Amino acid sequence: MMTTIAAARSAGATRWTLTSLSLSMLLSSLGTSIANVGLPTLSEAFNAPFQSVQWVVIAYLLAITALIVSVGRLGDITGRRRLLLIGIGLFTLASALCAVAPTLNLLITARALQGLGAAIMMALTLAFVSDAVPKPRIGRAMGMLGTMSAIGTAMGPTLGGLLIYGFGWRAIFLITVPLGLLTGWLAYRWLPADSAKSGARRSGFDVPGTLMLVVMLTAYGLAMTIGRGSFGWLNSALLVFAGVALWMFVSIEKRVASPLIHLEMFRDPDLSACLAMSALVTMVMMATLVVGPFYLSEALELDAVGVGLVMSVGPLGAALTGVPAGRVVDRFGARRMTVSGLAAMVIGCFALSITPAEFGIGGYVVAVAVITSGYALFQTANNTAVMADVIADQRGVISGLLNLSRNLGLVSGAAALGAVFALASRSVGSNLAHPDAIAHGMQTTFAVALMLMGMALVIALRRLKAHGR
Known part of the structure; x- marks a missing residue:
């Protein structure tokens, strides 16, 4: 009887722990997507051009990209529970500062601070899973976190639009304050305590390496985002500077006693x-x-509401797939499901690369649904494969690297595949709004995307063969 009661209490604690981690993931993804819809309103409110107000989004993304590895390592050293609570508090405070910001510059500064809080939350949420969940159920937990991330991404534009319409732009930041307070209370109440030895390693934090990594990632992020799609001399200079900073970072990591990233980790093929x-x-x-x-707007001639509804299909599909994907990963293994997820994405990209506009909304929706469902399965399986066997004092930095690879993919994809789309569209005609030009641009872009997915699938198949299953 006592054993049954103890097991029930343990299961209840695990559920509440996962709830707090899920809300952390929801908040960080919501912070990204909810602000995009407010850019036109912010441009009017502050009487500023788009080039200025876009920094409300860029500052948040740059802070996450530049700091996520460093805060993951800091969590390994100082204690993940302690730092995650600080991150949630920082995110909540910054949300309030965004809501009351009297000038655009102060809003951008508060968004960068909010991005720092989000970086802590994203890095340490994944790192906590191995502490909070039995190994045979890690896939389900990863699926749940992926679902919450997708829900945050999906609901951001719709929720943001409703809040702006009803209460003004400040409401899109104010809404995350009570959510942050609830997340912080749940995390404080249910997250397992840090081990006593965590605080003993504080002197091992690599300050020079951290600063150089931040410089490198900031330069790269700026090179990929400024200029609204054009790649001029400043972008090139920043890219070269990022390369030099990367070389300096590697040199530092080879010399310091306690490196931020042990370069030997990259010798692990998995x-x-x-x-x-x-x-x-x-x-x-x-x-x-x-x-x-x-x-959707130019080739299929949908209005703004129609575009928003169709665009929500992808994140909603990922949200619905996330939890079942976790169960499948736990049952059949992470490597096999990585291959399955990538195979689905290959099929979806192939469909979009050959789909003519005559197939209409239905053809687009089906292809995107296949891509996003495959992505949900891949992400759950890949995260499980990475985090399941990581030693305790490396979980934060490994989680940070995993999130960093995701963010670098996002900023690189926006720049590189956005450029492919623009060039392919112009090759048909000078008018970018012409439906044929847009359709050709989409097909060419996803033909390139198909090649990228083919590369990923080859990598996954080689891993599967190397492990004999």
Whole structure:
């Protein structure tokens, strides 16, 4: 009887722990998607051009990209529970500051601070799973986190539009304050305590390496995002600077006693393969977000409401697939399901690369649903494969690297595949709004995406063969 009661209490604690981690993932993804819809309103409110207000989004993404590995490592050293609580508190405070910001510059600064909180939440949420969930159920937990991330991405534009219409732009930031307070209370109440030895390793934090990595990732992120799709001399200079910073970072990591990233980790073929596949896959997912709106509005002639509804199909499909995908991964193994997820994405990209506009909305929706369902399965399987066997004092930095590969894929995909779409569209005619030009641009973009997915699938098949299953 006592054993049954103890087991029930343990199961209840695990559920509440996963609830707090799921809300952390929801908040960080909601923080990304909810602000995009507010850019036109912010441009009017602050009487500023798009080039200025776009930094409300860029500042958030740059902070996450530049800091996510560093905060993951800091969590390994100082204690993940302690740092995650700080991250949730920072995100909540920054949300309130965004809501009351009197000027655009202060809003952008608050968004960067909010991005720092989101980086902590994203890195340490994945790292906590192995502490909170038995190994045979890690896939289900990863599926749940993937579902919450997809829900945050899907609901952001719709929720943001409703809040702006009813209460003004400040409401899109204010809404995350009570959610942050609830998440913080649940995390404080249910997350397992840090081990006593965590605090003993504080002196091992690699400050020079951290600063150089932040410089490198910031330069790369700026090179890929500024200029609204054009790639000028400043973008090139930033890219070269990022390359120099990368070389300096590697040199530092080879010399310091306690490196931020042990470069020997990349000799592990499984880890390197998982990171490479993650970057390739998110490049393709970004293409659906960049190209999709143009194709739906110009080639299929949908209005704004129609575009929004069709665009929500992808994230909703990923949300519905996430939890079942976790169960499938637990049952059949992460490597096999990685291959299955990538195979589905290959099929979806192939469909979009040959689908003419005559197939209409139905053809587009089916192809995107296949891509996003495959992505949900891949992400769950890939995250499980990476995090299941990581030693305790490396979980934060490995989780940070996994999230970093995803973010680098997103910014690289927006730049590279966005450029492919623009060039392919112009090759048909000078008028980018012409339906034939848009359709050709989409087909060409997803032909390139198909090649990227083929590369990822080859990597996954080689891993599967190497492990004999």
